[in-house]
Amino acid sequence: MKITAIALSGGKSSRMGRDKALLEINGETLLSQTSRIALQTADSVYIVARSQEQYQSLKIDSQASIHLVLDQKFDGALVGFWQGIQAIAKPTDWILLLACDLPNLQSEVLQTWARQLADLPKTAIAYLPTHAANPDESRKQWEPLCGFYRWQCCDSLVxxxxxxxxxxxxxxxxxEVMAIPNAPLSMLxxxxxPDDFHQYRLSS
Incomplete structure (x- = not known):
């Protein structure tokens, strides 16, 4: 099973006031951590970013398994996801989609989810966590930026x-989306x- 990762880091970070992707934890930026962890599950990572200059210091181009995709349209996460898909050189089985601002991302959890993909119905186009507090169980509130999408989702997406x-x-x-059971809420x-980042640093 071939898995390719897409990391979204093209947002404006307007609520943060500075680029979330470049926030540092233990000397490593969130974007670098996301890419490193993604590569423990996926064969390669496509980073959807606002500009090449924004991430020159990360030396992304020096790693053959990490690719930079410029977000020319800058039209939200869904369009960013589609731009990442379009940049993938060859069709893959599954796409691991990750936001760049998940400080508690865990490689072991992602690998466990990846092993479960083979058991999903062929008609399911995604395997995603849901938000816990949801009074209406008939309409799930998905967490779309930390999960897996089947390559065949492309047709309906575009x-x-x-x-x-x-x-x-x-x-x-x-x-048709399958819910990941018992997804750790802390990882999401x-x-x-700035308060979110301060809260994370206090709890870590």
Whole structure:
């Protein structure tokens, strides 16, 4: 089974006030940590970023398994995901999609989820965690930026985008998605604001 990772780091980071991808934890940026952990599950990582200059210091191009994709449209995470898919050289079996601001990302958990992919129904296009507090179980609230997508999702994804769709949740509502059981909520914590980052540093 071939798995390729896409890391999204092209956001404006407007709530953080500075580039979230370049926040450092123990001397390593969040983007570098995300890429390193992703490569323990995937064969290669495609980083969707705003500009090449933004990440020159990471020396991304020096690693053959890490590729930089410039987010020319800058039109949200869903379009960024599609730009990453378009950059993948050859079709893959599964895409591991990750946000760049998940400080608690765990390689062992991702590898466990990857081993479960072979048991999913062939009709399922994604394997994702859900938010725990959801009063309406008939309509799951997915966590779209920390999970796996089957390559065959491309057709419905591009159709949804071409019709003006930009919401991951609305797209996933039209698809067969399998929920990852017992996903650790701590791993899904993301740093959107300075307070989030401060909270993480206090708890780590």
């Amino acid at each position: 159709e949804f985008i071409e019709k003006g769709g930009r919401s991951f949740q609305k797209w996933l509502d039209t698809q 914590f993301n740093c959107n604001t």
